[in-house]
Amino acid sequence: MIDIKQLSFKWQKHQIKPTLAIASLEVIKGEHVFLHGPSGCGKSTLLALLAGINQPTSGTLKILDCELNQLSNSKRDAFRADHIGYIFQNFNLLPYLSPLENVTLGCQFSKLRQKKALTTSSSLHQEASRLLNALGLDEQFHQQNVANLSIGQQQRVAAARAFIGSPELIIADEPTSALDSNNRQAFIKLLFEQAQAANSTLVFVSHDDSLQPLFNRNIDLIALQEQV
Ligand SMILES: Nc1ncnc2c1ncn2[C@@H]1O[C@H](COP(=O)(O)OP(=O)(O)OP(=O)(O)O)[C@@H](O)[C@H]1O
Numbered sequence: 001m002i003d004i005k006q007l008s009f010k011w012q013k014h015q016i017k018p019t020l021a022i023a024s025l026e027v028i029k030g031e032h033v034f035l036h037g038p039s040g041c042g043k044s045t046l047l048a049l050l051a052g053i054n055q056p057t058s059g060t061l062k063i064l065d066c067e068l069n070q071l072s073n074s075k076r077d078a079f080r081a082d083h084i085g086y087i088f089q090n091f092n093l094l095p096y097l098s099p100l101e102n103v104t105l106g107c108q109f110s111k112l113r114q115k116k117a118l119t120t121s122s123s124l125h126q127e128a129s130r131l132l133n134a135l136g137l138d139e140q141f142h143q144q145n146v147a148n149l150s151i152g153q154q155q156r157v158a159a160a161r162a163f164i165g166s167p168e169l170i171i172a173d174e175p176t177s178a179l180d181s182n183n184r185q186a187f188i189k190l191l192f193e194q195a196q197a198a199n200s201t202l203v204f205v206s207h208d209d210s211l212q213p214l215f216n217r218n219i220d221l222i223a224l225q226e227q228v
Helices: 043-050 073-083 099-105 111-120 124-134 151-163 181-198 209-214 221-226
Strands: 002-009 020-027 032-036 058-063 084-087 169-173 201-205 217-220
Touching: 002 043, 020 043, 020 221, 032 043, 032 209, 043 058, 043 169, 043 201, 073 084, 073 111, 084 151, 099 124, 099 151, 111 124, 124 151, 124 181, 151 169, 151 181, 169 181, 181 201, 181 209, 217 221
Parallel strands: 032 201, 032 217, 084 169, 169 201
Antiparallel strands: 002 020, 002 058
């Protein structure tokens, strides 16, 4: 699913030490990976590389056997839309739209994901509603303005948007940082249920090490970079 070899990434050409230097990393399909490390160690940078938002300075990074930096910008955008769901730290929801509208936007740029979404529901709205319910957002909130929802409710919308159309890879960047510990664990369990149902691989970044035991794999980004 994810295959990294001899990857190095520098934000600036003349940087002496790369921001990231990873000799090897493989993540297999269906794994739930907890990625952690101190602030500034490069977690978000790695997620941006996985999503094809940035390209490695050297080395190879393959997602689903596809080497992202061999693709043109438009093909890379299409690959991301088809295969990757991203849950942002600040959710990046459109505040003037409803949860249903925000979730259907998740597959707006991918015919493939629209098609997959329509295998479980008869319309994209219905599939968005099914996912919102599964992630714990009560029906009464589905048509409201997203800006009026609590942080925990917005987080459920952001997760449903990432999952619509069952992308193979779900990337979550600190989506639980605003929640208390009980709500965090409950939310992660719902995420796992959806990941399992969609057969998606999950890469989840958090500073909260108490979440580690919930995942089937932990990656310490500092230790990973010390491996040769
Ligand atoms: N757009 C950018 N341009 C230049 N340098 C950047 C940029 N984004 C991040 N960096 C640098 O790259 C390094 C890694 O940052 P990154 O945000 O990936 O760390 P992180 O582990 O996600 O941190 P945190 O846990 O605080 O979110 C930092 O030194 C940061 O200053």
